[in-house]
Amino acid sequence: MHYIPQLIVDALLLGGIYTLMVIGLALSFGVTRVINFAHGEAVMIGAYGAYTIALVSGIDPLLALPLLMVIGCLFGMALFKVSIEPVLKAPHVNQILLTFGIGLVLQNAAVMIWKADERSVVTPYAYSSFQFGEVFVAGGRLIGFGVALVLVAALFFWLRRTEFGRATRALDEQRDAAVLVGINVKRMYALAFGLSVALGVATGVILSFIGAISPFMGFHILVKGFAIIVLGGLGSIVGAVLGAFLLAFAETAVSYYVPNGTGWAEAVAFAVLFLVLVLRPRGIIGQAVAD
Amino acid sequence: MKPTLRSNALACLAVSALAASSASFAQDSIKIGVPMELSGRFVAYGASGKRGAELAAEVYGGKVAGKKIELLHRDIQSESQATISVFNELVNKEKVNYIIGPIASPTVAAAIPAWRQTKPLWIVPGSTSTKLEEEAGSEPEFFHTFPFAYHYHQSVAAALKSHLPPGQKVSLVFSDDNYGRTHQPYAKKYLTEAGFEIVAEEIVRTNAPDMNPLLTKIARAKPSILLGLVQTTDAVTLTKQIYTRKLPVPYLVGTAATQLDEWQKAVGQAQEGWIGVTTYLPGLKRPGNPDYPKLFPPSDEWEAAFVKKYGQEPDFEDAGCYVSAMLLFLAIEKAGGDDKAKVVAELQKLDVKNTLLGDAKFVPTPSGTKNQAFTDLVVFQRQSEKNVMLFPPGPTVGKIKSAVQ
Structure with missing residues (x-):
């Protein structure tokens, strides 16, 4: 029992990072029905972007975040127009192979540009921490949690209160009706894909000062991200957020209460993925599998 | 246009000349396979290894036992499958008698079955895994120039x-x-x-x-x-x-x-x-070897030369692969040429004091490796x-x- 307060704090902070990792993935799938296997590489590019800006100009990753998200969004939209749009009506396996290939290209481009060395951005707040009695809170992770909250709130605001957001939801919920009322489907797809890449880039910016950056970091993020969105329900952003926190709590509890639990915690993601696929393929709030 | 006797003869002559020149090149050079992690997650090790071997060949003068040193650099991409392909190519197509590398434990482990096909003399300047010792340590052609775990x-x-x-x-x-x-x-x-x-x-x-x-x-x-x-x-x-x-x-x-x-x-x-x-750090100030002052100078002199050439300080695999390659060149020199069995015997006999990694002498380990150097x-x-x-x-x-x- 004595670990519970620390467990709750650790799980909340981890859940914030997981939320950032998956809301973009959930958004792009919900709207375009394309599973983006290159999403982990969008995170990786964001991390390297923050690292490079910090190295070259000394600008803090958090200050560079808005600029990097805009660049990420434009890059995502361009990528969609050039590569994803032509395969929208192709079988899912073609789309999967395409996005997987894009991920490999980005990964190898990163190796050529930055080499495979492990890197990280060193900032004063990344090493700050607070102690409340026996409970420890890491400053960098708290900032990551705050950024996740702000971006999730902004995404929900955009989806519910803006014309483009409502059009995006319409495509997600009633695609044929949305087309009939004149929503420009391809433009909305490109925008949703661009926003999803921007959210991936934001995740990378946060990870750039919390952990290690390498060209190969994307794969682990992608695997964890899929476990979360399957748990929450494919295509549901609310489900993705719930899934992120559920998985974070499950992993952290295993870390604290199972002997050698930090070794076992990562296996929780795969166990959850397996169980949900067998017992409840739609996830917690899923609606997409039937499509 | 019909081929004439003269044109046929010229073509034969050209083909013979080409074959003769490539055979003569093969005879005039000693091929050494250098499979390294030049991309992928272990690139930091592999890039250093490549530099170390290259520098050693350059310092040695580019020739050993009167023949050109031909380093066959290959990228194993830090992946097992690429490692196997590269080793297959080196042992079956290039038919090398000598291999230096790779470095990381997983890639070295992946190379073992392909290496076993012809068992060229294999210097492994990395891998701390004792699995390597179990699988290849007892082979006389296997030389480990890096400490085990x-x-x-x-x-x-x-x-x-x-x-x-x-x-x-x-x-x-x-x-x-x-x-x-x-x-x-x-x-x-x-x-x-x-x-x-x-x-x-x-x-x-x-x-x-x-x-x-x-x-x-x-x-x-x-x-x-x-x-x-x-x-x-x-x-x-x-x-x-x-x-x-x-x-x-x-x-x-x-x-x-x-x-x-x-x-x-x-x-x-x-x-x-x-x-x-x-195994090695810049600034150790190790003494040089008076018998081979050019090959194994005092460590600070070697570091200065390295920095001048590459614009950065050497790391442990720069030094490790440099020394490993030098030991191989010395053994080939002492064997008098490209005779694998003789080179194996000479390498086993080498006893070179004060290299960058300490004294170089291959000895057996208690756990079964026949040829182990550098445990300090x-x-x-x-x-x-x-x-x-x-x-x-x-x-x-x-x-x-x-x-x-």
């Missing part, structure tokens, strides 16, 4: 024992992969034999995003030493999280990552106080972003400091 922990235990009072408590953090699981039993064995008490052992999954739960558990065990047996990615996360939560453990020990420039840059001020183990390790501590030697004892040894902030 148990050599690391013998040195760490001896260094800590020589600097700290008895009764210290140790916690081990090891990764759930070949690296962590290979090192963990040796760390436990040699630390226990040296009188340390192991009070906590925590396993961590590779690429774990949060190590705070294990650090919380370790803090409650109140150790005075934390030994992290994890690879570089996890070492960065572990180091950052230890520093952030101000873990009250005075002595923090890593293995290979601590010496790496990439780890030092990635963790910044959190590197302070970390203790590392390595340097234990050092990062103090004010510089390396301070802790072990082995000598005039340049400094004092150990607590890492507690």
Whole structure:
């Protein structure tokens, strides 16, 4: 029992990072029905972007975040127009192979540009921490949690209160009706894909000062991200957020209460993925599998 | 146009000339395969290895036993499948008699079956895995020029024992992969034999995003030493999280990552106080070998020449592959040419004092490797972003400091 307060704090902070990792993935799938296997590489590019800006100009990753998200969004939209749009009506396996290939290209481009060395951005707040009695809170992770909250709130605001957001939801919920009322489907797809890449880039910016950056970091993020969105329900952003926190709590509890639990915690993601696929393929709030 | 007798004769002549020239090139050169991790996750090791071998060939003069040294550099991409393809090509198509590399334990392990096809003389300047020793150590053509895991922990235990009072408590953090699981039993064995008490052992999954739960558990065990047996990615996360939560453990020990420039840059001020183990560090001021002053000069002279050529300080694999290649050239020279059996015999007989890695002499290990050189390790501590030697004892040894902030 004595670990519970620390467990709750650790799980909340981890859940914030997981939320950032998956809301973009959930958004792009919900709207375009394309599973983006290159999403982990969008995170990786964001991390390297923050690292490079910090190295070259000394600008803090958090200050560079808005600029990097805009660049990420434009890059995502361009990528969609050039590569994803032509395969929208192709079988899912073609789309999967395409996005997987894009991920490999980005990964190898990163190796050529930055080499495979492990890197990280060193900032004063990344090493700050607070102690409340026996409970420890890491400053960098708290900032990551705050950024996740702000971006999730902004995404929900955009989806519910803006014309483009409502059009995006319409495509997600009633695609044929949305087309009939004149929503420009391809433009909305490109925008949703661009926003999803921007959210991936934001995740990378946060990870750039919390952990290690390498060209190969994307794969682990992608695997964890899929476990979360399957748990929450494919295509549901609310489900993705719930899934992120559920998985974070499950992993952290295993870390604290199972002997050698930090070794076992990562296996929780795969166990959850397996169980949900067998017992409840739609996830917690899923609606997409039937499509 | 019909071919005439004259044109046929000219064509035959041209083909013969081409064949003769390539045969003569083959005879005039000695091919040495250099499969390295030139891309992928172990590129830092492979790039150093390539530089070391290249520099050795250049310093040696480009010729050995009167023949041109032909280094066949190959990129194994840090992947098992690419390693197997490259080894197949080197042994079956290029028919090399000598191979230096690769370096990382997983890629070396992947190369073993392909190497076994023709068993060229194989110098492995890396891999601490004792699995390698089990699988290839007993072969006479296999030469290991890097310490095994148990050599690391013998040195760490001896260094800590020589600097700290008895009764210290140790916690081990090891990764759930070949690296962590290979090192963990040796760390436990040699630390226990040296009188340390192991009070906590925590396993961590590779690429774990949060190590705070294990650090919380370790803090409650109140150790005075934390030994992290994890690879570089996890070492960065572990180091950052230890520093952030101000873990009250005075002595923090890593293995290979601590010496790496990439780890030092990635963790910044959190590197302070970390203790590392390595085969070679710039600034060691090792003496040179008077018999081979050009090949094995004093280490500071070699470092200066390296910095002049490459614009950066050498790391342990630059030195490791340089020395490994030099030993191979000397053995070929002594064998009088490209005769694998003779070169194997000469390499086994070599006894070269004061190389960059210490004395070079291949001896058997108690665990079954026939040809093992360089088991002396340097234990050092990062103090004010510089390396301070802790072990082995000598005039340049400094004092150990607590890492507690």
